[in-house]
Amino acid sequence: MAILEVCGLKKSFGKTAVLKGINFTLEKGEVLVILGSSGGGKTTLLRCLNFLEIPEEGVIKVGGKVIFDAGNSAVLSESEIRKNRLNFGLVFQSFNLFPQYNVLKNVTLAPSLLKKGTDQEITQNAKQLLSKVGLSNKEESYPCELSGGQQQRVAIARALALNPAILCFDEPTSALDPELTGEVLKVIKSLKNSDMTMIIVTHEIEFAKNIADKIIFVDNGVILEEGDATVIDAPKNERLKNFLASFS
Amino acid sequence: MSDFFEQFPTVFSALNVGFLQTLKLFAVTLLGAIPLGLIVSFGSMSRFKILSGATRTVVWIIRGSPLMIQLMIIYYFPGLILHNPIWGSGEDGRFLAAAIAFIINYACYFSEIYRGGVQSVPRGQNEAGLVLGLSKRQIFFKVTLLQMIKRIVPPMSNEIITLVKDTSLSRIIALQELIWAGESFMKGSRGLSGLIWPLFFTGIYYLAFSALLTALFNYTEKKLSYFKI
Ligand SMILES: Nc1ncnc2c1ncn2[C@@H]1O[C@H](COP(=O)(O)OP(=O)(O)O)[C@@H](O)[C@H]1O
Ligand SMILES: [Mg+2]
Numbered sequence: 338m339a340i341l342e343v344c345g346l347k348k349s350f351g352k353t354a355v356l357k358g359i360n361f362t363l364e365k366g367e368v369l370v371i372l373g374s375s376g377g378g379k380t381t382l383l384r385c386l387n388f389l390e391i392p393e394e395g396v397i398k399v400g401g402k403v404i405f406d407a408g409n410s411a412v413l414s415e416s417e418i419r420k421n422r423l424n425f426g427l428v429f430q431s432f433n434l435f436p437q438y439n440v441l442k443n444v445t446l447a448p449s450l451l452k453k454g455t456d457q458e459i460t461q462n463a464k465q466l467l468s469k470v471g472l473s474n475k476e477e478s479y480p481c482e483l484s485g486g487q488q489q490r491v492a493i494a495r496a497l498a499l500n501p502a503i504l505c506f507d508e509p510t511s512a513l514d515p516e517l518t519g520e521v522l523k524v525i526k527s528l529k530n531s532d533m534t535m536i537i538v539t540h541e542i543e544f545a546k547n548i549a550d551k552i553i554f555v556d557n558g559v560i561l562e563e564g565d566a567t568v569i570d571a572p573k574n575e576r577l578k579n580f581l582a583s584f585s
Numbered sequence: 586m587s588d589f590f591e592q593f594p595t596v597f598s599a600l601n602v603g604f605l606q607t608l609k610l611f612a613v614t615l616l617g618a619i620p621l622g623l624i625v626s627f628g629s630m631s632r633f634k635i636l637s638g639a640t641r642t643v644v645w646i647i648r649g650s651p652l653m654i655q656l657m658i659i660y661y662f663p664g665l666i667l668h669n670p671i672w673g674s675g676e677d678g679r680f681l682a683a684a685i686a687f688i689i690n691y692a693c694y695f696s697e698i699y700r701g702g703v704q705s706v707p708r709g710q711n712e713a714g715l716v717l718g719l720s721k722r723q724i725f726f727k728v729t730l731l732q733m734i735k736r737i738v739p740p741m742s743n744e745i746i747t748l749v750k751d752t753s754l755s756r757i758i759a760l761q762e763l764i765w766a767g768e769s770f771m772k773g774s775r776g777l778s779g780l781i782w783p784l785f786f787t788g789i790y791y792l793a794f795s796a797l798l799t800a801l802f803n804y805t806e807k808k809l810s811y812f813k814i
Binding site for chain 2: 375387388408416420422423425426427429431433434435436438446447450451456479481495496499504521
């Protein structure tokens with residue numbers, strides 16, 4: 338059974354329709370890569386999954402359970418939204434670490450406020466996650482003392498600390514200097530090896546080919562092509578061909 | 586010179602009395618304007634266009650006109666125009682009128698600083714808190730508040746140092762603060778008259794008090810310098 342089912346998702350801002358009916362499913366442990374040129378609606382899609390935007394139409398199911406249904410007139414309360422969004426994690430393009438807390442506290446803050454365990458368990462878990470992203474030696478550092486790549490790895494550990502079923506990445510390396518993207522991609526790769534279910538928006542085509550179990554190409558609010566990693570080498574859709582050609 | 590040393594104890598004790606009144610006005614203004622500014626800033630950031638528009642207009646008027654005129658209006662308007670001298674004729678009434686004028690004026694300045702502080706926190710901070718399942722309350726107190734405080738400390742310091750010197754404007758309604766006390770030795774007070782140096786000497790009080798506050802604010806800024814925003 339699919340861990341994630343998205344059906345007929347629509348979202349507009351005022352009169353501009355940004356998502357015009359998005360459908361896809363994702364199996365547990367799979368990695369979905371979303372490709373598409375800027376302005377196509379990729380960020381909006383991830384933001385809808387994380388309830389930062391509320392879609393006007395569509396259904397979202399996680400593990401077979403409906404967590405969002407725009408047709409169901411019962412409006413979600415803030416606490417239901419808070420509970421539901423914990424199915425997902427989101428890693429932002431611009432990291433958004435909390436500047437006033439050190440690395441360890443950035444990772445433990447949410448689990449302790451949400452009472453996800455004893456202080457000791459939470460700290461221990463955070464330390465494990467930081468070692469997983471290669472930052473054990475930076476626990477006491479503040480975000481301003483870290484490189485972009487290190488900050489993004491902390492952000493990944495912070496998202497993992499809440500144990501999301503599905504972890505979303507919105508262009509995780511776009512804000513990084515080229516020499517720093519590798520370390521972040523390596524961490525994401527290692528998550529795949531530990532069977533994390535992920536949705537990744539990226540412009541790193543080689544990486545996408547390498548990591549994707551499934552690829553969707555989103556343009557102008559619709560999915561124009563979907564398939565496995567081979568669509569990158571043999572695209573059918575004209576726009577996808579043009580899109581891919583712009584990288585070579 | 587020997588005159589100076591004879592005069593000094595008398596002048597010094599009179600200036601201290603005036604300075605006490607200055608300090609009182611300073612403290613009461615802060616106590617009133619810091620929270621009132623918060624309310625004004627909520628008004629000016631309100632989603633209700635009428636409320637935010639009205640609040641911003643009031644703030645614009647208060648910030649755009651001299652505090653001295655505001656003081657005079659608040660003090661003289663009830664008595665001279667409405668023929669209802671609510672402030673009475675004593676020092677307590679003058680103090681109350683001065684305190685109200687200062688609190689309103691400074692609340693407007695503070696509200697703009699607060700608004701700047703709130704709006705300076707990147708939207709991503711709020712969103713990072715949201716996707717981590719935090720409530721709005723938790724996000725405010727655990728994520729954004731300290732960032733706002735760090736952002737508002739330098740402009741608040743400037744305003745508060747300005748307030749130290751602005752208290753002297755209340756001389757215009759004859760509040761018996763430091764300038765008034767210094768000036769009184771020109772006309773005659775406590776058996777001394779025709780003296781100008783006591784008025785000049787008041788400058789030392791303002792300088793010393795500003796220096797003390799500056800040191801305090803520098804310390805606060807340093808305490809918050811362990812992180813960058
Ligand atoms: N909050 C918003 N208000 C209005 N328009 C928005 C908003 N967010 C995104 N958009 C618009 O939606 C379109 C898709 O944006 P986005 O999802 O960020 O695309 P992508 O991530 O694929 O570049 C863009 O045209 C953008 O201007
Ligand atoms: Mg985007």
